[in-house]
Amino acid sequence: MAALLLLNRVSRTTSSISLHRVAGALGFDSLNAQIHGGRISGTLFRVRSLATLAEGASRFDEMVSVNQRKFYLLGGKGGVGKTSCAASLAVKFASHGHPTIVVSTDPAHSLSDSFSQDLSGGVLKPVQGVDSPLLALEITPEIMKDEIKRQTGDKSVKNMMDSMGLGMFAGELGDLNLEDMLNAASPGIDEIAAISKVLQFMEAPEYSRFTRIVFDTAPTGHTLRLLSLPDFYDSSISKITKLKKKITAAASAFKSVFGKKEIQQQELPNELDQLKERMEKVRNVFRDANTTEFVIVTIPTVMAINESSRLHASLRKENVPVHRLIVNQLLPQSESDCKFCSMRRKEQTRVLGLIQNDTELSGLKLIQSPLLDAEIRGVPALKFMGDLIWK
């Protein structure tokens, strides 16, 4: 309390870094503080004794050393700490000089809560309180849907056929709209929106300076659909392209019989081919060990470990590179355990043993992340957590 009173007297221009120093001087390890109109509110963390627990090194040096752009996807079961780990990684990358973007593909966003800043609205927003540029985006499917519509325009198959002079065949195919096709594929607009954003980051020059892109993904099921989506569209688009070619060939023959000029292949609309190419690009990025890594986040319970094992099996099948497993919310060491704590600790030790014997998980780099004594909110707290996990 005394510490907070003292901190409240710190000037309104005080940065989060100097607040960290103040916290350190007071004998605390970190400070989760926000400055609102000169008033400081927040939590002091006294968890120095826990630091030894995060023994499993993440080899952050490997993650940070390469200058070329890298994508990190953090995923796992609901509520295990995906957002906290993803946000702390993004902050750490930015602190190491990498212009970074952190994106939430989870429809139930919590990036704003995690950073304790308003990052909503479906557009990239700068995160305050970080040294290098760090932008955050909570993908909002409704906004993305409009964006996709704007980008693709009205690309119905009927319109394409009309422009090819084949309108009379269109009725047989029905009004097969490209956007409807994308929606009808059932993986959901959330995943489509995420893929569309990945493409933008890959292609638009204004994002080329961002060397780290961190994804806070939705719980397991959604994420697996996201990763398999490019393959799904690739095969659907291939089918439609083949159909389009067949119709064009038939129409050319039909027109030449009636003495009309043949349709030139190069005059045909090629949006589908372009879309197919772009989907291939995303698919390749997700599978490229030089550019992408999926980090599985879990907690030390049998249910979470089982789900992580299944997740890794699916990612392996999809050829998505995975090297690291974060076990989050491990009870910190304590000299005087209550009965409850000692039972939980025993159980957690048993579960860590299960990981070592799990054929899917045992080969991954294990990162142990302690359960902290306060909620992780705000950049200083994320920096603190990041220093425990990413080292």
Ligand SMILES: Nc1ncnc2c1ncn2[C@@H]1O[C@H](COP(=O)(O)OP(=O)(O)OP(=O)(O)O)[C@@H](O)[C@H]1O
């Ligand atoms: N190591 C930790 N110590 C203390 N609290 C933690 C820790 N990790 C996460 N939390 C807290 O647990 C809650 C859930 O964390 P978070 O939002 O990161 O999980 P999530 O997996 O992204 O959840 P969801 O699946 O709902 O998106 C938050 O309140 C967060 O501050």
